[in-house]
Structure formats: structure tokens, C-alpha cells
Amino acid sequence: MLKGTAPAKINLTLEVLGRREDGYHALASVFHTLHLADEVRMEITPADRASPLEIELEVEGFPAPADSRNSVWQAIVRFWEAMPFGAQVRVWLHKCIPMQAGLGGGSSDAATVLRLLANWAHAQGLPVPDLQNIAESVGSDVPFFLRGGCAYVSGRGEHVEPLPPLPPFWWVLAKPPSVGVPTGWAYEQLRRPPLTDSEPAAPYTERLVNALKSGAIQTPDALAPYLHNDFEAVVLPAFAELRALAKQMEHLEVLRVLLCGSGATLTGLCHSKAHALHAADALQQQGYWSVASCLVGGG
Numbered sequence: 001m002l003k004g005t006a007p008a009k010i011n012l013t014l015e016v017l018g019r020r021e022d023g024y025h026a027l028a029s030v031f032h033t034l035h036l037a038d039e040v041r042m043e044i045t046p047a048d049r050a051s052p053l054e055i056e057l058e059v060e061g062f063p064a065p066a067d068s069r070n071s072v073w074q075a076i077v078r079f080w081e082a083m084p085f086g087a088q089v090r091v092w093l094h095k096c097i098p099m100q101a102g103l104g105g106g107s108s109d110a111a112t113v114l115r116l117l118a119n120w121a122h123a124q125g126l127p128v129p130d131l132q133n134i135a136e137s138v139g140s141d142v143p144f145f146l147r148g149g150c151a152y153v154s155g156r157g158e159h160v161e162p163l164p165p166l167p168p169f170w171w172v173l174a175k176p177p178s179v180g181v182p183t184g185w186a187y188e189q190l191r192r193p194p195l196t197d198s199e200p201a202a203p204y205t206e207r208l209v210n211a212l213k214s215g216a217i218q219t220p221d222a223l224a225p226y227l228h229n230d231f232e233a234v235v236l237p238a239f240a241e242l243r244a245l246a247k248q249m250e251h252l253e254v255l256r257v258l259l260c261g262s263g264a265t266l267t268g269l270c271h272s273k274a275h276a277l278h279a280a281d282a283l284q285q286q287g288y289w290s291v292a293s294c295l296v297g298g299g
Contacts, residue, residue: 002116006038006108007148007296008097009141010171010260010267013205014229016187018195024140024156025187026195028202030209031104031141032166033148036173036293038105039094040072040112044087044120051086053077061095064106071110074138079117082129098289100180102261103173104141111135111145132158149298152209163212165297169220170276172254172268174283174290176241181263189234204228220269224255227269232259242266245288252279 012030020026038061055076057066064070068077076089091113097105114135118128135142140157150165208226217223236242236259245266249257253275254268270276276292283290 002042004040004112006112007033008036008103015202017200018192028205029153032150034293041092043090047086054088056090062098071106075110078134101265107139107141108145147298168294170270170273170294172276172279174288175265179264186262229259231262
């Protein structure tokens with residue numbers, strides 16, 4: 001039995017720079033993984049050359065597709081294209097990260113499965129395909145999760161530059177029930193123009209990257225002024241539930257409320273673990289999904 005954990009992420013900065021010729025948007029962002037994670041277990045039973053690849057996927061916890069719509073399924077299919085025989089691959093996925101939350105759970109699941117498959121193939125003396133190429137084909141955030149930790153992410157997500165991880169600062173995460181923000185809709189609301197030949201500026205991300213490289217951020221208070229998300233300007237005005245949640249977090253005296261990805265999770269930077277746990281408990285009592293979690297480095 002192969003086992004792994006698939007951590008969530010938050011975007012400490014997220015700037016949408018413009019539309020690319022391929023239809024995707026160019027981003028500049030600093031990603032950081034969290035302790036909050038899905039759990040993945042996998043069994044592989046090889047078959048002969050004439051046998052097809054058979055996949056069984058079981059999902060527990062938060063709901064997610066258990067078929068080819070799931071990025072885990074897509075990652076297995078792409079990886080197995082390099083194998084010279086068929087197999088039965090069974091995956092058990094325990095979802096602790098909600099869907100449509102902006103926390104990257106599906107992408108992280110896919111990256112974890114790719115790492116487990118690569119370790120298995122290596123142990124069997126089989127060639128390991130290019131995980132970066134597979135990750136890019138499965139989803140924009142998947143390349144980051146191959147390593148995790150802290151990174152400057154650009155392009156549509158395929159360019160990942162590792163950065164020094166931050167200390168294990170604590171956050172409270174919360175999401176209103178039954179609220180999801182369609183990613184495509186959020187990008188449309190930004191109305192970014194096509195990219196030109198000149199390199200667009202990403203001042204918030206560049207400022208944070210420089211601070212991380214210099215080791216200037218050692219406390220939550222020092223981090224708070226660097227946090228930024230372009231999507232807040234269009235998502236929060238459109239969702240009254242998120243505006244109400246943001247006010248509740250402010251009443252709990254978090255240092256900064258930040259939208260996760262394009263939503264629909266909000267996170268609050270906290271002074272301490274005790275502060276984060278207190279805030280999560282208070283938000284749970286008001287009917288929100290809420291957890292306390294800290295930053296973690298990569299593997």
C-alpha cells in the first residue's frame with residue numbers, strides 16, 4: 001500500500017497580469033503549503049501487456065468526483081502512458097480540503113499521486129516519465145505541488161521557483177456553506193487585456209519575493225503588509241456571504257483577511273496557534289467550515 005499526504009496551499013500574493021495567446025492568464029504569485037492536507041492511499045496490481053489500465057477511485061470526506069473528472073484519475077492515465085503493461089490502480093482519497101475553495105486540493109491530490117507512482121516505478125526498476133510535463137497537462141497548480149513549500153509561481157503556473165519557507169505562522173481558514181466561486185467567472189470579472197511583448201509588472205509579488213530571499217519576515221506582523229490578492233476586488237463585492245465572513249474574521253482580530261485563490265475560502269493571519277484555534281472554533285459555531293492550520297515547508 002502506497003501512502004501520501006496532499007497539502008493545501010494559500011497564495012500569499014496573487015496578481016493576474018493579462019491574457020496569453022493560448023487563452024490562459026499569466027500570473028505572478030507566491031504559494032505556500034499548509035499543514036491542512038488530504039490523505040491518499042494507493043494499490044497497484046500490474047497486468048500483462050495486452051491488459052488495459054483499470055482505475056478505481058473511492059472518495060471520503062468532502063465530496064469530489066470519483067471518475068475521469070478527478071485530477072487524480074487524469075494523472076494516473078497520463079503517467080501510465082509510459083508503462084509497457086496494463087494494471088489495476090486503486091486509490092482511496094480522504095478529502096479534508098473542500099472543493100471550490102481556492103486551496104488547491106485537487107491539484108495537490110494529483111501531484112501526490114504522481115510522486116507515489118514515480119516512487120513505485122523507480123522501486124520496480126521501471127523508467128519514470130517526466131513528472132513536470134504530466135503535471136502541467138493535468139492542471140495549472142499541479143507543478144507547484146510536486147515539491148510544495150514556498151515558491152514564486154508564474155506563467156499559468158508552470159514556472160515554479162523555490163523560495164525560503166516562512167516560519168510556521170498560524171492561520172484560520174473559513175468557507176461559507178454552499179458557496180463556490182467559479183474560476184472562469186472570476187477571471188472574466190478582472191477583464192485583463194491580452195499580454196504585450198513587454199514584461200508586465202507584479203509589484204506585490206516582487207516585493208514579497210525580495211523580502212523572503214532576504215529573510216526579512218520572521219513574525220506574522222511583518223508578513224501582514226505583504227499579503228495581496230487581485231481577485232478580492234471582484235469576488236468580495238459579488239458575494240455577500242464572503243463579505244459577512246470577512247467582517248467576522250476582522251472582529252476576531254486577525255492581522256489580515258485574505259481571499260484564497262479565486263475563492264471561496266477566506267483565511268486570516270493570526271498572532272499565534274491559540275489565536276487561530278479560538279477563531280476557528282468561533283467561526284464553526286456560526287455555521288462556517290473552519291479550521292486552524294500553519295505553514296509547512298516542502299518535501
